[in-house]
Amino acid sequence: MKNKIYPFYFTFGALILYLLFVVLPGFMGIAYSFTDWNSYSTKVNFVGLDNFRTIFSSEENYLDYIRHTLFFTVNTIILKTLIGLFLAVLLNHGVRRLTHLYRVIIYLPVVLPTIVVGLVFKSILNPRTGLLNEFFRSVGLDSLTRKWLVDPDIAMLSVIGVDTWKGVGYIMVILIAGLQTIPKEYYEAAEIDGASPFGRFRHITLPLLVPALTVVTILNLFYGLRVFDIIYVLTGGGPGYRTDVVFTAVFDEFSKGRYGVGTALSSVLFIFMTVFGFFIVRKLTPAEA
Amino acid sequence: MKKLTFIIVGLFLFLPVGGTQARESVTLTYMASQNWIPEAEMELGAKFEEETGIHIDYQIIPSDQYFNVLQTRLNTGEATDIFGGQSGVTDLIVNYNVEKNAVDLSDQEWVSRMDPLVVAQATVNSKVYGLTLWDVIGTTxxxxxxxxxxxxxxxxxxxxxxxxxxxxxxxxxxxxxxxxxxxxxxxxxxxxxxxxxxxxxxxxxxxxxxxxxxxxxxxxxxxxxxxxxxxxxxxxxxxxxxxxxxxxxxxxxxxxxxxxxxxxxxxxxxxxxxxxxxxxxxxxxxxxxxxxxxxxxxxxxNPAGPTKFIYSGSDHIDEARQYFEFLTRPENLQYLIDNNPAMRTLPFEGVSFNLLPSQQEFLDSxxxxxxxxxxxxxxxxxxxxxxxxxxxxxxxxxxxxxxxxxxxxxxxxxxxxxxxxxxxxxxx
Missing domain, CATH: 3.40.190.10 (Periplasmic binding protein-like II)
Structure with a gap:
């Protein structure tokens, strides 16, 4: 303790602010999920598990929203990690010229506001006037044209596609940073030993990239479970309820003034994220000897 | 000397009047969602000020935020003298709680000239609370x-x-x-x-x-x-x-x-x-x-639409009533129709609509x-x-x-x- 430069009480200011504005509201949210808090009445009554019963009742759509959220999360994790890894390896080892330019171009969608990406893609994916279908028609591939965002069977896939396009650059940058920490000597030694490129990737790159991959998976997991804006802008949860996720439902509940059910839904997600996050971190982080 | 006496007498004559006017100078605050107050109404507001000395301060709020802002101000007892809201009996009770927040306007002369269907949507328990100046027919x-x-x-x-x-x-x-x-x-x-x-x-x-x-x-x-x-x-x-x-x-x-x-x-x-x-x-x-x-x-x-209410906690209820009276004068209602492309009819007796003959014919059928x-x-x-x-x-x-x-x-x-x-x- 003696080698500390500042005394412990220096953290009190930050700690109090953190407790007051982050921890306390979090717990209050969980507490409110057991009440009938709403915009129509000034009284807040304790209702026990009623809100949770509503959420998990088979008559409501909430279970579907949870399923959609998981489907979105799993698919974006897989796609962003695979494509991000491919691009990272390509730009770290494969491409020799203009690498910085490519990195910037791939990273660019990350800095665009989601609402802009949403509006642009809504126009690109419009079945009648959109760029994508126009392109297919112009090259005679009419059979590939789709009603991207309004066909119930592919709307969610289209959203996942757009989200992957927007988010993959971020993942790529983290993985490039991870790749650059791997010493070149390992590859040289493996090459001398006659390891194939795939063997080098499998036995050097992947194991040494696990910390970066862990970070990427956790970031994608939390992003996926909390997804809202891209879905809200692209489909608004439609067609019907096919792309509604937990947070579009929370938004809906709040705008209807049913704050109790809204907070219950976000509490469910909070617990889910905490538990999942904990296990994933434990599973992916090698035990420190 | 004569001139000076004249001036002094004049000053004594007018000073008290001027003083009263200064005391009575009132500003009515009026909050509404965007597009609810047409340009033509603001022009009438200026004429109203010329006539009565009462100034209207229009506060326009973006429509996606309006309801929240209004709710907050009503709940904290800080609403404007006049506030806009959607009529419709449920909305009046659930969203605005007009029986508590708005002034009863049933005895106002213009109520008898307003379309009864429209009046019904601004009424709770037989009391009229709102003035609906909205093109409910043209927007059918x-x-x-x-x-x-x-x-x-x-x-x-x-x-x-x-x-x-x-x-x-x-x-x-x-x-x-x-x-x-x-x-x-x-x-x-x-x-x-x-x-x-x-x-x-x-x-x-x-x-x-x-x-x-x-x-x-x-x-x-x-x-x-x-x-x-x-x-x-x-x-x-x-x-x-x-x-x-x-x-x-x-x-x-x-x-x-x-x-x-x-x-x-x-x-x-x-x-x-x-x-x-x-x-x-x-x-x-x-x-x-x-x-x-x-x-x-x-x-x-749909006889419901954006409607004007007078806030029950306002200090200027009489002035706000005066403003409603002014707006509902037949010539002013006609002015609103004639000077506002989005308002081609108003739910009042004695005004002529700005509709195409085919539209009028359709309605008359x-x-x-x-x-x-x-x-x-x-x-x-x-x-x-x-x-x-x-x-x-x-x-x-x-x-x-x-x-x-x-x-x-x-x-x-x-x-x-x-x-x-x-x-x-x-x-x-």
Whole structure:
């Protein structure tokens, strides 16, 4: 303790602010999920598990929203990690010229506001006037044209596609940073030993990239479970309820003034994220000897 | 010397008057959502100030934030002297609690000149609380059809659902998309359902009242089920075209102007809007008929709209009443109609409407017994779930749920809201 430069009480200011504005509201949210808090009445009554019963009742759509959220999360994790890894390896080892330019171009969608990406893609994916279908028609591939965002069977896939396009650059940058920490000597030694490129990737790159991959998976997991804006802008949860996720439902509940059910839904997600996050971190982080 | 005496006497004569005027100089604050106060009303506000010395401070709030801002100010007791709100009995009670927050205006002279249907929507327990200066007639939602296309295809105005469907089929055969229905907007396609209120009421007299007292449900009403099934039938037949789920409301004027589509549900005064955007299209290109689902032949009137209330906690209630009196003078009402393209009628006696002859003729073809109030206004707890009904309807069209499920879901939401609002009809 003696080698500390500042005394412990220096953290009190930050700690109090953190407790007051982050921890306390979090717990209050969980507490409110057991009440009938709403915009129509000034009284807040304790209702026990009623809100949770509503959420998990088979008559409501909430279970579907949870399923959609998981489907979105799993698919974006897989796609962003695979494509991000491919691009990272390509730009770290494969491409020799203009690498910085490519990195910037791939990273660019990350800095665009989601609402802009949403509006642009809504126009690109419009079945009648959109760029994508126009392109297919112009090259005679009419059979590939789709009603991207309004066909119930592919709307969610289209959203996942757009989200992957927007988010993959971020993942790529983290993985490039991870790749650059791997010493070149390992590859040289493996090459001398006659390891194939795939063997080098499998036995050097992947194991040494696990910390970066862990970070990427956790970031994608939390992003996926909390997804809202891209879905809200692209489909608004439609067609019907096919792309509604937990947070579009929370938004809906709040705008209807049913704050109790809204907070219950976000509490469910909070617990889910905490538990999942904990296990994933434990599973992916090698035990420190 | 004479001059000086004159000045001194003059000063003594006018000073007290000036002093009183300074004390009486009042500023009325008036908060409303954007587009609720037309330019023409502000011009009248300036004339009002000239006449009375009372200044009006208009506070315009973006529409997506307005409701929250208003609620907060009403709840904290800091509302403006005059505030805007949507009329409709449920809204008045649930959203604005007018019995507590607004001033009773029943004894005002202009109330007797306001359309009784409109007055009813600003009334709670026989007391009138609001002044509705809104074009409730011009904004009536009817099918606008392209007369030229109908003539070319030898079609006549359909009066039953079967005729309507066969009209659509003939148009499809001729390679014309029958109806522009912008479902991507999320709200427009909902019009086909609650706007048919007068028809539901005609088939089941007193239905709205029964729904409001929780003695009837949507799910048990066969006419409503028929309307939803027929709406789906139109969708399945291709009457709304291939792209309807992605079509947007903004394109509606162009869709009609281009002749690509033969019909669309739009405001009665939509032809003027189309003609403004596309000057080579005459407003007379379009004719009108009511949405004929469930063989409806009644005119759907929505007597609710943005309405002005006087805040009960205001220090200037009399001045605010004076402003309402001023606005409702016949010449000022006429000024509003004549100087505002978006306001072609007002729900008051003694004003002349700025409608096309064809529009006036269409309105006149409905005797009072063939006019009725739309259900989002006549029935409680429907309007707040408008966008949800929109999602339900699309879910029905893509066969995720059945028409009956849509009605049951509406009942559930109504019951939830009613219980939350502690509506005695729903008990505890």
């Amino acid at each position: 939602w009817v099918v606008n059809y392209n007369k030229t296309i109908f003539e070319e295809e030898g079609l006549s105005v359909p009066t039953t659902f079967d005729e309507f469907k066969s009209t659509c089929e003939s148009l499809l055969d001729a390679g014309i998309i029958p109806i522009y229905e912008p479902m991507a907007a999320g709200w427009h396609h909902v019009l086909w359902f609650p706007e048919l209120g007068p028809r539901y009421e005609e088939v089941t007299p007193g239905l709205a009242e029964m729904l409001n007292t929780n003695q009837a449900t949507f799910a048990d009403n066969p006419t409503m089920l028929t309307v939803l099934e027929q709406f789906k039938d139109l969708y399945d037949t291709g009457c709304f075209g291939d792209n309807t789920l992605a079509d947007t409301y903004e394109y509606l004027p162009e869709a009609l102007a281009s002749g690509e589509y033969a019909m669309a549900v739009a405001n009665l005064t939509n032809p003027q809007t189309v003609a403004e955007a596309f000057p080579d299209v005459s407003p007379d290109t379009f004719g009108f008929f009511v949405m004929p689902l469930a063989d409806n032949q009644n005119l759907n009137i 409905f005797p009072p017994e063939k006019r009725g109030t739309v259900y989002q206004t006549a029935v409680n707890y429907v309007n707040p779930q408008w966008m949800d009904i929109g999602q339900d309807l699309v879910a029905m069209l893509i066969e995720d749920i059945k028409p009956k499920d849509v009605l049951e879901t509406i009942d559930e939401r109504r019951s939830d809201t009613a219980k939350t609002a502690k509506d005695p009809a729903w008990g505890d």
